[in-house]
Amino acid sequence: MKYIITIAGLFCSLMTFGQTKIANTEALQKINNEDVQLVDVRTDEEYSKKHLKNSIHINWNDKENFDALASKLDKKKPVYVYCLSGGRSNKAAQYLSEKGFEVFDIEGGIMKWEASNLPLVSANEKTTGINLDAYESLTKSHPKVLVNFYAEWCAPCKELAPIIDKIAQKQADNLKVIKIDADENKDLLKQLGISGIPQLYIFKDGQKTWSKSGLTTLKTLEKKLK
Structure with missing residues (x-):
């Protein structure tokens, strides 16, 4: 699906250091309805506890591995990144922007996402254990x-x-x-x-x-x- 940035979307977002800051509610609409790449840059342990559905896990703290896995992302598709509160995702967004990706940094990270009662995947629920999305992300981590x-x-x-x-x-x-x-x-x-x-x-x-x-x-x- 071709990605189109609307004028309204531009006004709702803030440009910082070459990447776009985007509100979580707007990000939810985009990742649900558009052909995008959603990247969780937190640690393995953080990701295993809870994450956004269909997210790709690439640990920012593992710099060498991050570079190798990030290089496999598709530059024809926008990349949405998030972390716990925004610090790591801001750095990752800047890095990916410099590599030529169109990047959107989800404001407030997973803390603000959860506070807004937006949907999350909880991978450690004893009733179901880790889900298929989390498992597939781990095999690519x-x-x-x-x-x-x-x-x-x-x-x-x-x-x-x-x-x-x-x-x-x-x-x-x-x-x-x-x-x-x-x-x-x-x-x-x-x-x-x-x-x-x-x-x-x-x-x-x-x-x-x-x-x-x-x-x-x-x-x-x-x-x-x-």
């Missing part, structure tokens, strides 16, 4: 991601756990390991078609490159992660 679905009662999961911990330690500089409790995320498992655990996935640059149901070896994991 690092150039190389290993996802491990497990459960506390699962004997093979316990046998696999030391291998996962060892690979995480050995490849700490270039690998993100995400552990997802199957009992707390039954809806997600159903959506992904997972019928048994442990279940492993490897993602490279957001694309799934390998999956494994059941046990595997350290040697196999190392080979698949190369």
Whole structure:
């Protein structure tokens, strides 16, 4: 869908340092009705607790990774950014503007969004666990991601756990390991078609490159992660 900035929209927004400040109510209308890219620049922990629906997670504090993931955004589409209260999103918006993106910084961040009673995705609700949007964002949150679905009662999961911990330690500089409790995320498992655990996935640059149901070896994991 072609993006058109209306005159009214311009008057409602404030230009600062090459990017546009936009009120949260106006931003909500735009991200619901236009073809845009919504970027959450907070930390992994913050994002996992609550975030805006359909947002892409790119951690501003991880500068090297931010640069790599931001470069994959589409310059033909506007980018809407937000953080907790506006500090990090302002810096990220300035950075993306300098890279040639059309950027809108959502005023007040998620704190003002929540105070305005606007819709949020809560990823840690025990009834449903992490949702599919949050899961997909996490798989794209690092150039190389290993996802491990497990459960506390699962004997093979316990046998696999030391291998996962060892690979995480050995490849700490270039690998993100995400552990997802199957009992707390039954809806997600159903959506992904997972019928048994442990279940492993490897993602490279957001694309799934390998999956494994059941046990595997350290040697196999190392080979698949190369």
